[in-house]
Amino acid sequence: MVKLRIRDLTKKFGEVKAVDNFSLDIDEGEFVALVGPSGCGKTTTLRCIAGFIEPDDGDIILNDRVISTNKSVMPPEQRNMAMVFQSYAVWPHKTVYKNISFGLELRKLPKSQVRDRVMKSLELTKLMGLEHRYPNELSGGQQQRVALARGLVVEPEVLLLDEPLSNLDAILREEMRFDLREIQQKLRITSIYVTHDQTEAMVIADRIVVMNEGRIDQIGSAEDIYHSSKSKFVATFVGTTNLLKGTLRGKGESLVQIRTENGMVLRVKRGKEGELPDIHSEVFISVRPESIEIESSRIEKPHNLYRGKIVQKTFLGSFYDYRVEVEKEVLRVQTSSHKNLSIDSEVWVYIDPELCNYLKG
């Protein structure tokens, strides 16, 4: 069931289109992440959904009820949403308890019920025993839990999260990702998460929306956007990749042949009919570093087998990061941390056509 429907959302700041024709349906209980570099419009989109920004165009529909059009906008307090901010925005003059109970007091719930619900959300966010503390007596991670509890306690229709973990240190951030996901799964609350960190999005979200310059570049699961990136932007933004520019030389039954600028000939899986460009047209191919095989001894493969030379090597603990020169192209290759090849040595390089990916420009 669709919970939140966003149709053609557009917001301009002066001449700049911060959000450009953004459309997305979010299902009940789904966890969606908006990712993209800073200035891509992800936060503006979220703030339009919250009601802090009035969009120039487009509709937002919550539970089949229109809450935002280009003519009228429902104020944030009537949308029954909750939001967690990067700055925590925990009220410094209220105790943890008072922070969390504020939303319930606004709803004029009886005192006993307020108390029950505050206690429940304290438990959920692992804040038991801290309810009488002031925010300045809490760590950053605890403050962010208070912000989360404060939002969850009102049982919102939608939970909005704006880079909630960016101010935390790396270890805590990783821990909190899993906690967030666990809580969301437990409550099955529809959530939208904005982040510039693609790994965070992958850990947390059911579905990832990659945004660039106000537009949606790709929507999909973590696997989709990583392995089947549809644009140069997505391929380079999500993880590292080898981006090869070339022209289409021939189309076969299951494979097509591509010749790169530097003369390397590569066979690539054909893909869906509609997506295939014309012969002689320019294409980009993305190959992930871990999708390339290198061996010091010869391997038997029908296509895409090359001789190469290792020109650079870095040991990064869980893997080796090599630069390999292959037919005038320099490819980045990542292997298991046990495949220790020496620099300047000759290697055999194999690129699986199935793991190569076409891109729009």
Next chain:
Amino acid sequence: MPREYPKGGLKRIDIVKWVLFPIALIAVVILILFPLIMMFQGSVFTPEGKFGFFYFLNIFKQKVLFKAFRNSMVIGVWATFLSLLTGVPMAWAVSRTDIPLKNFIRNLTMVSMVTPPFLGAIAWIFLLGPGAGKFNVLIREVFHTDITLFNVFSIEGIIFVIAMYVYPFVFINTASVLDNMDSSLEDAANMLGASKWKTALKITLPLVSPAIISGAILSFLEALALFGVPAVLGMSRGIFTLTTQIYQLFHFPPQYQQGAALAVPLVVITGILLMFQYLYLGKKQFVLISGKTTQPTIVKLGKAKWPVLGYCLLVVSLSVMIPYFMLLLISLNKVWGAPLTLSNLTLHNYEFILFHYRLSQKSFLNSFFLAFMAATIAVFLALIVVIYNKRTQNVGRSFLHLVMVLPFAIPGVAMAVAFLWAYIRPPFMLYGTIWILLAAYIARRIPLAYMSCSDGVTQINFELEESARIIGASWFKAILNITVPLLKLSLISGWILIFISSFREISASILLYSTNNEVIAVTIFTLFEEGEFEALSALSILVLFITLVFVAGSRRIVGKGFAQVS
């Protein structure tokens, strides 16, 4: 699952939008802008009611008026010079050297700043009055002569007393930059082989000079705007300044328009200098402070620290300790001038002003009432304007900002002239009532509340309010439950500042009070003119005591609150 929806927020927004905002904005405009416009208007019409600069030209044509103008300038320039001579070395000494008693000197400078200068002037009459001044008498007795060494009733006397109460502007400005300045700038010079004296002169001094100039401007403007000191020390000897001359013009027959024309140069000079300070110096000062907190390098003075300490102690003695001691002494004396023996000590003067003297009782009540009301209303209005300016996108925000800081540029006497001129006839006939004093106090001091509140709001992250709104608080409820409580300290400190300065206000009150609406400063002035020095001293000591209690209290409240909130 059934969900509770937040209930009705819209109606409340409308109350603010259609009731609170308009009332506050109109009040601010009527209080501040209307009198000033009336004053300017009054000054540019001839006696026949035609447009013209008759009254302005008079300033140069009439010897008395021009002399007053010249006296003000002479006093302003010399008092500023003395402020620099005292404020700068003292600031350097307490911020960057190893002299003892640093906090004592800092605190007494703060006391000097909150001391009403006209009380200082009266105290100095007791010491340096030509006839019975204690110090002059002492010299005569010691050297067996008839010479009067010092006469405080003179231009020099006025300059000296004013300097003792305006030097804190230079001191505080300079010290705060020295306290916060990144001392690696100085360390670099030391590394290159400059001696500590050379570093102080060639590196530190140029770096703090914008702050010094800015403090000097404030000292100059305060010296120009003061009424009490030249009134007490000059008027009886025919020495007039712009402020006392304006006061004189309002005696029978009152020459309103000439008074207005004389106030205009005060306003214009103040406006230009403040503009200069804001536009030019304001930018320069920010460059210095890096944001890192570094421990300033302390210069070890060696033997030189004793003369430096002596100099600092001399200044705080002249501005605070000696005058306070003098007032205290006389307030406890049976008769001013009687020898200081135990049998002459009495509390009778306090008893008199507290229980037997109707004028002082009345003016105490009036001043309390006015200061309390002025502080409360000004803080309330300032809060609404700040919310309007910083938390809405409505029109007229920069205009309102200008109106709210404008009174900074209006000396008290000029403000009083404007109020007289504006509120002496319909539609607002306030003259002759206590309300004209209240209106003038609010208008004069509202910038204090506005600035304090505005700085406070700037430090409050928008997201604190947004996080209340998204979980169901209307705009108004978010402001009321989140923003206003977080502003508590700014509001309290604004309130106390206004209370203290209104409680002993003299410059505007002296022109605006009427019978039954006397305030404390006016009563002290009356006692002075009647020669009731013992009662006057007792009243002064009470005023000083109340002022200091409030200052100390505010420091405690603000200090404590900070630990809780931030």
